[in-house]
Structure formats: C-alpha cells, structure tokens
Amino acid sequence: MTALAVLTGHYLRVSFGNKFSLVFSALQPFLYLVLFGPLFDRSGVGSWAVLVPGLLVQLGLTSAGMAGFTIVFDQRFGVLERLRVTPVSRVTLLLGRVLRDSVVLLVQATAIIVAAYALGLRAPVAGVLAALLLTTVLSVGMASLSYTAALTMRQELFAPVMSTVVVPLMLLSGALLPMSLAPAWLDVVSRLTPFRYAVEGLRALFAGSYASSALLWGVVVSLAFAVLGVTLGTRRFQRENA
Amino acid sequence: MIHARGLTKTFGPTEAVRGIDLDVSAGEIVGFLGPNGAGKTTTLRMLTTLLRPTSGTATVAGADLFADPAGVRRRIGYVAQGGAFAPFSPVGEELVLQARLYGMGRAQARERVTTLLAELDLPGVEERTSVSLSGGQKRRLDIAMGLLHRPELLFLDEPTTGLDPQSRANLWDHVRRLREQEGLTVFLTTHYLEEADALCDRILIIDHGRLVAQRTPDELKSEHGARTLDEVFLAVTGRELREGAAA
Ligand SMILES: Nc1ncnc2c1ncn2[C@@H]1O[C@H](COP(=O)(O)OP(=O)(O)OP(=O)(O)O)[C@@H](O)[C@H]1O
Ligand SMILES: [Mg+2]
Numbered sequence: 001m002t003a004l005a006v007l008t009g010h011y012l013r014v015s016f017g018n019k020f021s022l023v024f025s026a027l028q029p030f031l032y033l034v035l036f037g038p039l040f041d042r043s044g045v046g047s048w049a050v051l052v053p054g055l056l057v058q059l060g061l062t063s064a065g066m067a068g069f070t071i072v073f074d075q076r077f078g079v080l081e082r083l084r085v086t087p088v089s090r091v092t093l094l095l096g097r098v099l100r101d102s103v104v105l106l107v108q109a110t111a112i113i114v115a116a117y118a119l120g121l122r123a124p125v126a127g128v129l130a131a132l133l134l135t136t137v138l139s140v141g142m143a144s145l146s147y148t149a150a151l152t153m154r155q156e157l158f159a160p161v162m163s164t165v166v167v168p169l170m171l172l173s174g175a176l177l178p179m180s181l182a183p184a185w186l187d188v189v190s191r192l193t194p195f196r197y198a199v200e201g202l203r204a205l206f207a208g209s210y211a212s213s214a215l216l217w218g219v220v221v222s223l224a225f226a227v228l229g230v231t232l233g234t235r236r237f238q239r240e241n242a
Numbered sequence: 243m244i245h246a247r248g249l250t251k252t253f254g255p256t257e258a259v260r261g262i263d264l265d266v267s268a269g270e271i272v273g274f275l276g277p278n279g280a281g282k283t284t285t286l287r288m289l290t291t292l293l294r295p296t297s298g299t300a301t302v303a304g305a306d307l308f309a310d311p312a313g314v315r316r317r318i319g320y321v322a323q324g325g326a327f328a329p330f331s332p333v334g335e336e337l338v339l340q341a342r343l344y345g346m347g348r349a350q351a352r353e354r355v356t357t358l359l360a361e362l363d364l365p366g367v368e369e370r371t372s373v374s375l376s377g378g379q380k381r382r383l384d385i386a387m388g389l390l391h392r393p394e395l396l397f398l399d400e401p402t403t404g405l406d407p408q409s410r411a412n413l414w415d416h417v418r419r420l421r422e423q424e425g426l427t428v429f430l431t432t433h434y435l436e437e438a439d440a441l442c443d444r445i446l447i448i449d450h451g452r453l454v455a456q457r458t459p460d461e462l463k464s465e466h467g468a469r470t471l472d473e474v475f476l477a478v479t480g481r482e483l484r485e486g487a488a489a
Contacts, residue, residue: 002345003342003343006339006342006343007339007343010335010339013335014331073328074328077325077326077327077328077329078322078324078325078326078327079326079327079328079336081292081322081326082320082322082326082340082387083340083343084291084292085290085291085292085315085318085320086315086340086343086344087312087315087316087343087344088343089312239294
C-alpha cells in the first residue's frame with residue numbers, strides 16, 4: 001500500500017510537472033467541444049448534455065488510452081527493469097501508473113465539463129459528479145489495456161496502431177452522434193464495443209435518469225471493462241520482460 | 243550466496259545460455275567474463291528474477307528464484323548494462339523513488355541518496371537530468387541506484403564500461419570496502435581483464451552459453467602458461483583458433 005502511494009505520488013508529480021502533455025492529451029475532445037459543440041447544439045440532434053458525455057469517453061480514449069506511450073520510454077531507458085528488480089509487487093507497478101492516469105483524466109474531464117457549462121450545458125450536478133466517477137472507472141480499464149498493448153506489441157508499432165484503433169472505437173461508441181440515428185448493421189457493430197454502453201450510461205446521468213436501464217448497463221459494462229483491463233495488465237506485468 | 247543448477251535460456255532459435263552451474267559464497271567477488279553475445283547479461287537477468295529461465299533451478303541470496311522471487315529482490319542489487327535513468331527527470335528524484343520502493347521513508351531516502359552520491363564522487367547532482375551528465379557520471383549514478391538499499395548481493399553488468407581510469411579505481415575501492423565492511427558479495431561482468439585480475443577472487447568464463455573455465459585469476463594464468471588474463475581469455479574462448487583458421 002505504501003509502495004503504491006509512493007509510486008502514484010511520483011508519477012503524479014512528473015505528470016503535473018509536464019503541463020504540455022497534460023493539455024495535449026485532452027486537446028482533441030476540447031476542440032470538439034468548442035468547434036463542434038455549438039453546431040451540434042443547434043443541429044436538432046441533441047443538446048450539450050448529449051454531446052459532453054461522448055466527449056468524456058473520447059477523452060478516455062485519447063488520454064488514458066494513450067498512456068502506454070510512457071511505458072515504451074521507460075522500457076527503452078531501463079527504468080522498467082529497474083522497478084521490476086525491486087520487491088514491489090507487479091500489480092502495484094501497474095496500479096501506480098493507472099491511478100496516475102485516472103487522476104489526470106479526472107482533472108481533464110473536470111476542465112471540459114466546466115468549459116461546457118460556460119458554453120451552455122444544462123445538467124444536474126449530482127449526475128455530472130457520478131458521470132466523473134464512471135469515467136474514472138472506464139479510464140482504469142483503458143489505461144491498463146493501453147499498458148498491456150504497449151508491452152505486448154513491437155515498440156515502434158504502439159503509437160501508429162493505437163492512434164488508429166482509437167478512431168473506430170470512438171465513432172462506434174456513438175460519442176459524436178447518438179447511435180439511435182444509425183442503420184441497423186452499424187447499431188449492431190456498435191453494441192459489440194464497451195464504449196457504446198459507457199456513452200449511453202453517461203448520457204443517462206447527464207439527463208438525470210438515474211433509474212434507467214442505460215445507466216445500469218453503462219455501470220456494469222464499465223466495471224467489467226476495468227476488471228478485465230486490470231486482470232490482463234497484471235498478467236502482462238507478471239510475465240518476464242515487462 | 244548463489245547456487246544455480248542447469249540454468250538455460252533459449253530465445254526462439256537462439257540458445258543464449260546452455261546449462262550453467264554456479265556456486266558463489268558469501269563475501270566473494272566473482273568476475274563473469276566472456277565474448278560479446280556469450281550469455282552474460284542473460285544469465286544475470288535470470289539470477290535477478292527479470293527473465294524466467296527455460297530450465298534449471300537456483301537459490302539466490304537464500305531465496306528460491308521461482309518460489310520466492312520477492313525474497314530474492316529484497317536482498318539483491320542489480321546494475322544493468324544499459325543504465326536505469328529516464329533522460330529528462332532530475333536524477334535525485336529517481337534515486338529517492340527507488341530507495342522508497344525498498345521501504346525507506348522520505349527523509350531517510352534523501353539522506354541515503356546524498357551520502358551515496360558523495361561517496362561515488364557525484365556530490366550535488368540531484369537536480370540535474372541524466373541527459374545533461376557525461377557517460378561516466380551516468381554510469382556511476384547507475385551504480386548508486388544498485389547500492390541504495392545496501393543489498394547483500396550485488397550484480398554489476400559491465401559497471402566500468404565508459405569510466406575513466408580514476409573512476410574505475412575509485413569504484414574498485416568502493417566495492418572492496420563494501421565487501422570488507424558489510425560483507426557484500428559481488429557478481430560482475432567485465433570486458434577489462436586487468437580489472438577482473440585486480441578485483442576478483444574468482445573468475446568464470448562463459449562462451450556460447452557454457453562455462454568454459456572457473457578458477458582464481460592466478461590459477462587460470464598458470465594453468466594456461468599465460469602471463470596475462472588476456473592470453474587465458476583468448477585461449478579458452480577459442481578466439482585465436484577461429485582467427486587462425488580464418489587467416
Ligand atoms: N531478448 C532477447 N531476444 C532474443 N535474443 C536475445 C535476447 N537477449 C539476448 N539474446 C541473444 O542471446 C545471446 C546472449 O546475449 P547476452 O546479452 O546474454 O550476451 P552478453 O554476454 O551479455 O554480451 P555482451 O558482452 O555483448 O553484453 C546473444 O546471441 C543475443 O543475441
Ligand atoms: Mg551483456
């Protein structure tokens with residue numbers, strides 16, 4: 001436990017010391033908010049309360065989803081090996097990073113939501129706070145899977161592969177336009193990705209429908225996704241050479 | 243301190259280590275020599291729990307490599323061949339982090355880092371980043387990293403590569419002192435044969451993944467009628483033969 005606190009604290013100091021990457025990894029959803037949000041709001045498809053939950057999932061993909069980048073560097077410079085030779089448990093080595101990524105994401109998500117309120121978002125505060133929590137759960141899964149991928153594929157492939165994979169995942173989640181508009185086949189494909197359920201769960205929270213099945217599914221799928229991510233990540237960290 | 247039997251490691255088609263038996267006693271300084279690609283680093287990474295052996299067994303610092311890897315990790319220090327510092331972080335922070343992962347409190351960790359840096363002739367570099375330091379300074383930092391928690395057994399993979407003669411002599415003194423004062427056991431690889439001669443109680447030579455000689459430096463020299471370890475090295479690793487055949 002103390003090792004986890006030490007490790008997370010160290011990573012947080014490093015991350016918050018690097019303002020550029022803090023802003024950069026949240027830039028895409030922020031640009032969508034400012035440059036696409038006003039159009040969306042007038043399109044008749046939905047209001048800010050429909051778009052912003054989608055942007056939170058997009059943020060998860062661009063911020064926590066790309067977390068694996070940092071471990072590629074650590075591996076190259078021998079930092080990972082040096083951590084692995086300490087008695088700290090392999091789960092802790094993973095969770096130290098993942099907790100940092102979740103805190104970073106929470107700060108970025110808060111900034112986006114505050115900006116959205118300024119632009120005209122109307123949503124109940126309780127629902128929005130619960131949505132932040134759900135986004136954090138999702139980010140645990142995403143960051144863990146990102147590290148697993150980074151340690152499993154060839155180092156030079158991680159960046160191009162991940163930045164490509166993120167695009168269909170985001171489009172299929174219905175983050176930018178609700179999937180209720182989709183033709184049947186697209187709707188089916190979309191239901192095969194976990195982010196679809198997360199987006200709809202978050203939308204339910206922003207709408208204040210706390211008793212909806214959309215919210216229930218969003219919570220269940222996000223939790224399952226986080227457990228799956230951490231399990232795979234732990235396995236990967238326990239194997240040699242991670 | 244180290245007892246290994248039949249350690250092997252294969253990477254796909256490459257048999258990097260082909261059945262090594264090792265016994266190192268507490269307080270010994272053992273040199274592990276061999277040509278490039280002989281399997282030195284692979285052996286060290288197996289003994290330090292970083293790489294799972296393909297087969298074989300080992301007890302390292304009293305703990306079983308497979309049953310109790312955390313026990314091994316608690317008692318050993320490892321200085322990797324390629325270094326251990328992120329290029330753009332202040333080196334002091336990384337050292338303090340590492341010390342704390344071995345269970346030291348913040349104040350204790352800071353103090354330990356300051357003392358150790360002074361002992362390795364690097365006083366006051368805490369705020370510098372590793373890219374801003376010279377190769378030899380970086381190497382000494384790597385060594386400091388491995389010594390932070392006062393391990394019983396220290397693995398050094400080419401610790402003096404890139405060090406000037408003065409720093410090298412300084413490191414030898416440091417290692418000898420730790421052995422005398424704290425009973426440290428050292429298992430080190432090197433390509434400097436005069437270093438092995440001057441520092442090590444015993445020398446193991448590995449070639450193509452097999453141990454081909456293991457003696458004291460003097461025994462090795464007299465056995466092969468050689469004046470220097472260089473001559474022994476060339477004789478037992480067959481370099482002379484191969485070059486003779488090629489000529
Ligand atoms: N991760 C790996 N994947 C595939 N092959 C490897 C790997 N690590 C080492 N090898 C191979 O195993 C053999 C032994 O390598 P090792 O690094 O142990 O040699 P070494 O004795 O430390 O050499 P050097 O003096 O150059 O450091 C080499 O043929 C090397 O190419
Ligand atoms: Mg080597």
